[in-house]
Amino acid sequence: MSDTLLSVQGVETYYGNIRALAGVNVEVKRGEIVSLIGANGAGKSTLMMTICGSPQARTGTVTFDGEDITRVPTHLIARRRIAQSPEGRRIFPRMTVYENLQMGASLDNLKFFNEDVEKIFTLFPRLKERQAQRGGTLSGGEQQMLSIGRALMARPKLLLLDEPSLGLAPLIIKQIFDAIKVLNQEQGLTVFLVEQNAFAALKLSNRAYVMVNGQVTMSGSGKELLANPEVRAAYLEGGRH
Numbered sequence: 001m002s003d004t005l006l007s008v009q010g011v012e013t014y015y016g017n018i019r020a021l022a023g024v025n026v027e028v029k030r031g032e033i034v035s036l037i038g039a040n041g042a043g044k045s046t047l048m049m050t051i052c053g054s055p056q057a058r059t060g061t062v063t064f065d066g067e068d069i070t071r072v073p074t075h076l077i078a079r080r081r082i083a084q085s086p087e088g089r090r091i092f093p094r095m096t097v098y099e100n101l102q103m104g105a106s107l108d109n110l111k112f113f114n115e116d117v118e119k120i121f122t123l124f125p126r127l128k129e130r131q132a133q134r135g136g137t138l139s140g141g142e143q144q145m146l147s148i149g150r151a152l153m154a155r156p157k158l159l160l161l162d163e164p165s166l167g168l169a170p171l172i173i174k175q176i177f178d179a180i181k182v183l184n185q186e187q188g189l190t191v192f193l194v195e196q197n198a199f200a201a202l203k204l205s206n207r208a209y210v211m212v213n214g215q216v217t218m219s220g221s222g223k224e225l226l227a228n229p230e231v232r233a234a235y236l237e238g239g240r241h
Contacts, residue, residue, distance in 0.1 A: 002066060005030045005158055005190050006051070011060035013043075013050045020046040022214045023060070028105040028158070028192050032211045033184050035193040035201035035222070037235055038211035044194040045087050047211070048162045052084055052193075053077045065157065079106075083156035087163045087194075094135025097127050100135050100146055104153030112155070121147040123179050141172035148179070158190050159183070171199065177204055198235035202226045212237075 006028040013021040014223055020043050028034045036044050051064075051175040062070045074184050091100050101120060105113055121128035124145040130138060135146060144164055151159060161180070165173040177200055185190040187200075195201035202208055205222035210231060218225065225231045 003029045004063075005065060006192065007061075007063040008047070008051065009063070011047075011050060011057040011062065013046055013055055014058050015055065021050065021057075021215050022099050024211075024214070024216055026209055026216065027192060029189055030190055031184070032206045033180065033191045033193060033204055035195055035205040035208040036083065036211055037195060037198040037201055037208060037225075037231075040196065041232075042211040044211055045162055045212040046214075048084065048086075048160050048192075048194055051077075051160065052082065077106075078154065081106075081155060081157040082160065083151035083154040083158070083166060084160040085144075085147040085151045085162065087166065089143045090142075091135040091138075091143055091146050093134065093136055096132050097135060097138070097146055098131045100150050101127075101153050104150030106154045113153075116153055116155065120152055123152075123182065124149055141168050141175070144168060144172075144176060145179075148176070152183070156189070159191060161191060161193045161195075163194060163196060165195060165200060173200060180204060192199070198231070202231075 004027055008024055008026040011021055011024045012019060024047060036047065038044050049055060051062055053072055057070055061068055064080060064082060069080065084169055092103060101117055126142055127145055127149055130142060135143065138146065148164065164176050180191055181204060184191055202222040202225050208222050208225050209216045212219040
């Protein structure tokens with residue numbers, strides 16, 4: 001069995017005639033946290049959506065767990081145990097916290113449902129307190145916890161997180177990133193993280209990529225990129241951190 005869980009090779013993605021990704025190469029090994037940083041509009045979310053098959057890559061390949069999934073429909077990609085917590089959370093606002101978690105559960109693993117819900121309540125105690133509350137009445141941080149929890153109900157091999165810290169207070173961001181660390185270190189979950197908060201992402205990650213205008217321009221360990229003068233100047237507020 002290969003160490004590589006996700007491999008994106010030479011991927012180009014278009015919206016109509018506009019090229020959003022230009023020959024992207026990214027690799028995520030089993031058990032890693034890998035982050036993708038870059039400015040708003042760099043193409044980070046497009047890469048996440050391309051991995052999930054919507055839109056599909058026009059050229060290049062996306063390989064997951066040894067299988068080419070480039071042309072596989074989105075709903076079948078989800079069944080291969082890739083779960084996404086999308087940008088903007090996209091929870092079901094009229095459903096309760098508990099019902100949202102039910103929506104995330106995989107039909108193949110319903111026998112583990114109660115056990116999985118308890119794991120999420122342990123990870124995010126706030127959700128346990130709010131389990132009968134409608135999703136739309138939660139705070140932004142609680143909605144982000146719920147979005148991640150719903151993704152985890154699918155028992156993923158790979159968790160895709162798109163901008164989990166967006167619009168959240170620093171204390172909540174710390175809670176979210178602490179939870180990602182626990183999932184990775186204690187449960188061995190592989191995580192691919194798209195994040196504008198470069199400092200938090202690089203501190204957390206084994207490896208990282210920098211994306212500019214739909215292209216990967218730099219890669220290295222989280223520590224290497226944190227120390228890189230170009231990265232510090234562009235993404236770490238002139239190196240003040």
